[in-house]
Amino acid sequence: MEKNNILVQDLCKQFDEFLLDHVSFQVPKGRIVGFIGENGAGKSTTINLILDELKKDNGQIQIFGREHTSSSVKEDIGVVFDECNFHDVFNVSDIEKILSGVYKSWDSSLYRQYLKKFKIPEKKQIGSFSKGMKMKLSIICAMAHKPKLLILDEATTGLDPVVRDEMLDLFLEFIQDEECSIFFSSHITSDIQKIADYVILIHQGKIIFEEQKDDLVYHFGIVKCGREKFASISPDDYIIHRVTNVSVECLVRDKEAIRRKYKDIVIDNATLEDIMLFYIKGGAA
Numbered sequence: 001m002e003k004n005n006i007l008v009q010d011l012c013k014q015f016d017e018f019l020l021d022h023v024s025f026q027v028p029k030g031r032i033v034g035f036i037g038e039n040g041a042g043k044s045t046t047i048n049l050i051l052d053e054l055k056k057d058n059g060q061i062q063i064f065g066r067e068h069t070s071s072s073v074k075e076d077i078g079v080v081f082d083e084c085n086f087h088d089v090f091n092v093s094d095i096e097k098i099l100s101g102v103y104k105s106w107d108s109s110l111y112r113q114y115l116k117k118f119k120i121p122e123k124k125q126i127g128s129f130s131k132g133m134k135m136k137l138s139i140i141c142a143m144a145h146k147p148k149l150l151i152l153d154e155a156t157t158g159l160d161p162v163v164r165d166e167m168l169d170l171f172l173e174f175i176q177d178e179e180c181s182i183f184f185s186s187h188i189t190s191d192i193q194k195i196a197d198y199v200i201l202i203h204q205g206k207i208i209f210e211e212q213k214d215d216l217v218y219h220f221g222i223v224k225c226g227r228e229k230f231a232s233i234s235p236d237d238y239i240i241h242r243v244t245n246v247s248v249e250c251l252v253r254d255k256e257a258i259r260r261k262y263k264d265i266v267i268d269n270a271t272l273e274d275i276m277l278f279y280i281k282g283g284a285a
């Protein structure tokens with residue numbers, strides 16, 4: 001049986017000044033995969049290629065084990081971008097009329113349930129909604145046809161921390177049956193840190209790592225020391241180091257092993273944001 005909902009292999013796309021360079025990764029069933037990277041790293045390009053909104057130059061993309069261009073995969077995908085594309089004069093019933101015609105599996109009672117749960121006004125025109133309300137509606141619409149795969153491109157960006165948290169809970173519920181998955185790009189690394197099972201970092205069109213989130217946040221660490229102490233640390237024991245005015249900081253893969261090997265060493269926990277910055281900024285302080 002197919003174990004991945006998305007499989008991307010050697011994906012390439014050349015724009016004038018940007019190359020998406022042999023990108024490969026997978027999104028297993030029942031898992032949330034966070035996709036992080038700086039502005040212009042290639043996240044939206046990758047997502048648009050997966051959704052066949054852009055034509056790839058090279059590589060393979062499979063969704064549910066089938067060619068991603070196959071019309072049969074579209075019904076089972078829910079997509080949310082960072083902007084709400086519904087027309088301002090519509091209300092939620094107008095949206096439902098349109099989407100229930102598009103998706104065979106549209107679930108009206110689930111839609112109404114979500115509208116109530118997330119306090120979306122039923123009578124008002126969408127033009128009068130706040131940015132957060134529009135984003136919530138986009139997420140609800142993407143989920144009300146009961147897809148097996150959710151693809152979210154910066155979908156939680158406009159939401160306040162309370163609503164973001166509610167949405168993250170909804171995403172966690174969504175993958176509980178072990179069949180559904182979420183591929184989730186975000187600049188808010190704390191959201192990814194909260195819910196992702198795997199994290200992929202893309203930088204300048206190349207995948208830098210694809211790691212289990214728990215490995216990143218429980219095992220990675222940042223050594224902080226003076227230059228003298230740093231000279232005693234083997235380069236094999238850290239991934240990247242950076243020199244600041246006052247100290248040296250090293251990103252290490254296994255902080256417990258480093259603690260055992262080097263006595264009196266200070267190692268801080270590393271957040272996903274710290275790790276991303278180390279990789280992207282490299283040795284620059």
Ligand SMILES: Nc1ncnc2c1ncn2[C@@H]1O[C@H](COP(=O)(O)OP(=O)(O)OP(=O)(O)O)[C@@H](O)[C@H]1O
Pocket residue numbers: 015016017018037038039040041042043044045046
């Ligand atoms: N249609 C296009 N034609 C030419 N260049 C493009 C096109 N679409 C994207 N690019 C370029 O490709 C690069 C990657 O853009 P992309 O939108 O994938 O980045 P991103 O990681 O999603 O960034 P952000 O976080 O800012 O949304 C950028 O340099 C962008 O200018």
